[in-house]
Amino acid sequence: MKIGSKIKNFTAEMTGDEKFKLSSYKGKNLVIYFYPRDNTPGCTSEGEDFRDNFKSFEKKNTKIFGISKDSLKTHEGFKKKFDFPFELIADEDEKVCSIFDVIKEKSMYGKKYMGIERSTFLINFEGKLIKEWRKVKVKGHVEEVLSSLD
Helix, strand or coil: CCCCCECCCCEEEECCCEEEEHHHHCCCEEEEEECCCCCCHHHHHHHHHHHHCHHHHHHCCEEEEEEECCCHHHHHHHHHHCCCCCEEEECCCCHHHHHHCCEEEEEECCEEEEEECCEEEEECCCCEEEEEECCCCCCCHHHHHHHCCC
16 A cells, blocks of 8 residues: 555444445545454544544544454543543454555564554545554554644
8 A cells, every 4th residue: 555545445444333445434544453352541542532532633524543452342431531522443354454454463472473563544535545644653643644734
């Protein structure tokens, strides 16, 4: 996937008893952020930052979606617990993760494993990828994404 390329349409399960379908959001900018796991400190902090800036994104015709490999049930609890005003996409089979190439080798306590690399993608109202952030550090990230919409 290259900057300027059109994102292949995809569907996925998401919170709010809805199915996400990329083509349903033509005419809106989309922020799709991938995070490792619900209810972990960094992922919670990132979600809260998007939540706290939600109205600013709305003013810029932009919808926010978070994605991890967690189940829909876990997502529903995470969303409710932290009052996220946006939907979370469940990607248990890693289909969406593979489209965006976010599954990377990671290491924790010396053990190697495959997991989601914290990444954010900005898709414009025509469905084209216009910016991506990989290996995201949470602090200041949401503000950077928001300012890139100017």
